[in-house]
Amino acid sequence: MSARLNLVLVLALGALLAGLVALGSSYFHQIAITTMIFVILSASLNLITGSAGLLSLGHAAFFGVGAYAAALLSTRLGWPFWLTLPAAGAAAAAVGALVAVPTMRLTSIYFAVATLGIGEMIYVTMLNWVGFTRGPMGIRSIPGLELWGFKGIAFALVVTAGVMLAVLWLVHRLVHSYYGNAMRALREDDACADAMGIDVGRLKLQAFSVACALAGVAGALFAHTTGYISPESFKFGESILVLSMIVVGGLGSVYGSVIGAVILSVLPELLRELGSWRMIAVGAVLFLSILFLPRGLVGEVSAIELIRRQLRRRDRGDGGARRVAW
Amino acid sequence: MSTDAALLELRQLTRRFGGLTAVDNVSAQVMSGELVGLIGPNGAGKTTLFNLISGVTPPTTGEIAFEGRRITGARPFEVARMGVGRTFQNLRIFPNMTVFDNVSVGAIGDIALGDALTWRGRARARSISEVSTEMLDKVGLAAFAGELAANLSYGKRKMLEIARALAGRPKLLILDEPAAGLNDTETADLARFIQRLRGEGLTILLVEHDMSLVMRVCSRVMVLAFGRKIADASPAAVQSDPAVLDAYLGTGDE
Numbered sequence: 154m155s156a157r158l159n160l161v162l163v164l165a166l167g168a169l170l171a172g173l174v175a176l177g178s179s180y181f182h183q184i185a186i187t188t189m190i191f192v193i194l195s196a197s198l199n200l201i202t203g204s205a206g207l208l209s210l211g212h213a214a215f216f217g218v219g220a221y222a223a224a225l226l227s228t229r230l231g232w233p234f235w236l237t238l239p240a241a242g243a244a245a246a247a248v249g250a251l252v253a254v255p256t257m258r259l260t261s262i263y264f265a266v267a268t269l270g271i272g273e274m275i276y277v278t279m280l281n282w283v284g285f286t287r288g289p290m291g292i293r294s295i296p297g298l299e300l301w302g303f304k305g306i307a308f309a310l311v312v313t314a315g316v317m318l319a320v321l322w323l324v325h326r327l328v329h330s331y332y333g334n335a336m337r338a339l340r341e342d343d344a345c346a347d348a349m350g351i352d353v354g355r356l357k358l359q360a361f362s363v364a365c366a367l368a369g370v371a372g373a374l375f376a377h378t379t380g381y382i383s384p385e386s387f388k389f390g391e392s393i394l395v396l397s398m399i400v401v402g403g404l405g406s407v408y409g410s411v412i413g414a415v416i417l418s419v420l421p422e423l424l425r426e427l428g429s430w431r432m433i434a435v436g437a438v439l440f441l442s443i444l445f446l447p448r449g450l451v452g453e454v455s456a457i458e459l460i461r462r463q464l465r466r467r468d469r470g471d472g473g474a475r476r477v478a479w
Numbered sequence: 480m481s482t483d484a485a486l487l488e489l490r491q492l493t494r495r496f497g498g499l500t501a502v503d504n505v506s507a508q509v510m511s512g513e514l515v516g517l518i519g520p521n522g523a524g525k526t527t528l529f530n531l532i533s534g535v536t537p538p539t540t541g542e543i544a545f546e547g548r549r550i551t552g553a554r555p556f557e558v559a560r561m562g563v564g565r566t567f568q569n570l571r572i573f574p575n576m577t578v579f580d581n582v583s584v585g586a587i588g589d590i591a592l593g594d595a596l597t598w599r600g601r602a603r604a605r606s607i608s609e610v611s612t613e614m615l616d617k618v619g620l621a622a623f624a625g626e627l628a629a630n631l632s633y634g635k636r637k638m639l640e641i642a643r644a645l646a647g648r649p650k651l652l653i654l655d656e657p658a659a660g661l662n663d664t665e666t667a668d669l670a671r672f673i674q675r676l677r678g679e680g681l682t683i684l685l686v687e688h689d690m691s692l693v694m695r696v697c698s699r700v701m702v703l704a705f706g707r708k709i710a711d712a713s714p715a716a717v718q719s720d721p722a723v724l725d726a727y728l729g730t731g732d733e
Contacts, residue, residue, distance in 0.1 A: 323596070330600055330604060331586075331600075331603060331607050332595035334584055335584065337573065337576050341575060342571055342573060345567065345573070347554070348535070348559055349559060349584050349644075350585070350647050352589075453575055454575045
């Protein structure tokens with residue numbers, strides 16, 4: 154997409170933000186913040202799943218690691234948010250890298266299952282390590298975003314928007330560079346990418362760590378803007394929700410991540426009158442999008458094709474294609 | 480045989496899969512600037528030998544040296560970065576990427592995350608684009624640069640694979656059955672193209688099931704049968720070698 158379109162989008166977003174701040178309804182502010190946090194999550198997941206083709210089913214867990222890191226650092230050590238944000242990113246990246254080292258040797262669907270298991274492990278740890286995380290009680294009274302006397306929800310909105318734009322810029326930069334091409338090659342055919350001189354193991358580790366770091370930053374924003382976190386927010390279902398966002402928006406596309414996150418964050422709010430039926434509407438959006446828009450709204454690869462390829466990859470006949478990536 | 484100028488040297492390579500010896504004590508050399516053919520009937524061990532050279536499969540015993548350096552046990556990406564480019568027998572292009580991006584993957588090499596995000600990435604990106612453009616021109620696919628690779632015809636995809644391998648600026652190019660599935664005209668074009676590459680000084684190892692292309696372009700032909708090298712000579716000598724004829728046609732006294 155062109156630079157002019159980018160500019161228009163950024164301006165439109167800025168106008169929307171300014172409007173929201175001026176209107177001053179804290180309900181809208183909260184929805185906008187939540188939406189933007191999900192934009193960060195979907196953009197980071199799209200980096201590994203959409204671009205690099207590594208189906209991760211545990212993204213919410215890394216979101217949780219970041220949220221807990223930020224919550225604990227600010228409530229126990231009194232760190233300000235501009236320190237907890239990078240720290241949360243670093244913590245999530247560290248956990249991600251730790252997890253990545255053993256699982257990176259797994260290809261295709263095995264990797265997806267491993268991330269599912271690891272996500273559950275992290276969730277169960279949050280739930281049961283009561284001495285550290287306070288378990289199901291969660292962590293209360295997390296300080297809000299505050300800097301130089303600015304605070305309140307309007308300020309939180311501006312900070313979240315700033316962080317989101319920085320994340321989107323970073324992801325956009327990565328995806329549209331040769332680095333993005335290396336990731337796409339990994340998605341399309343990892344053994345072939347290997348034969349073309351790309352260190353597949355290292356690339357997976359890097360991409361996964363970056364995505365986890367960004368999810369961690371989103372977690373920190375979540376902790377500071379809601380003021381309360383508990384393991385419930387980082388369950389498997391959340392990972393699937395983020396995955397649905399990138400499937401609806403489009404795998405491998407930064408714009409798709411944004412659009413998908415906005416649709417699936419705002420839709421449940423618009424349908425609040427339907428009560429618990431509204432989650433069925435969310436499911437219907439996912440279903441219809443896979444049925445009628447296999448590539449999502451603006452994606453570069455279809456979700457079905459991605460999954461099918463994961464299942465098929467082992468059966469292919471050429472030499473090392475059946476083996477682990479390195 | 481002299482050993483000093485060998486670009487690729489295989490020393491007593493053996494690869495066993497369980498009870499099957501796919502490659503049996505094969506020693507061979509490819510000299511710099513040579514265009515060598517490797518032929519053999521189905522199941523002769525050509526693909527296994529290919530995978531041993533490119534690092535996909537480690538040899539059971541034996542050694543591989545490239546430019547005098549031992550590369551036995553090196554991973555495929557390391558072998559590729561040392562200067563061994565390859566294509567695949569059953570096309571392995573990246574279908575959801577553009578033709579240009581496909582070729583550029585061959586030129587990426589080292590992936591430093593820091594580089595991709597900073598100003599250093601710009602210079603890398605520029606040189607990758609230049610090489611990709613050059614190679615697309617060379618194989619005659621420049622007009623399709625923005626097209627999705629999946630939309631190319633079979634013959635063009637084959638050329639795309641060669642362009643992608645060339646983008647890594649290899650010293651040795653290994654082509655795995657490049658003529659398979661091509662019609663006569665396309666095969667003739669391919670033969671001319673391979674000879675042109677050789678004219679530019681590239682060393683090429685041509686792995687083929689079919690004899691005709693190999694006999695037309697190669698200066699030397701190695702023949703594998705049942706994992707063993709049974710001949711290594713000029714195309715004319717190989718064609719009249721009784722052992723080769725036996726391997727291809729079967730012997731009368733079996």
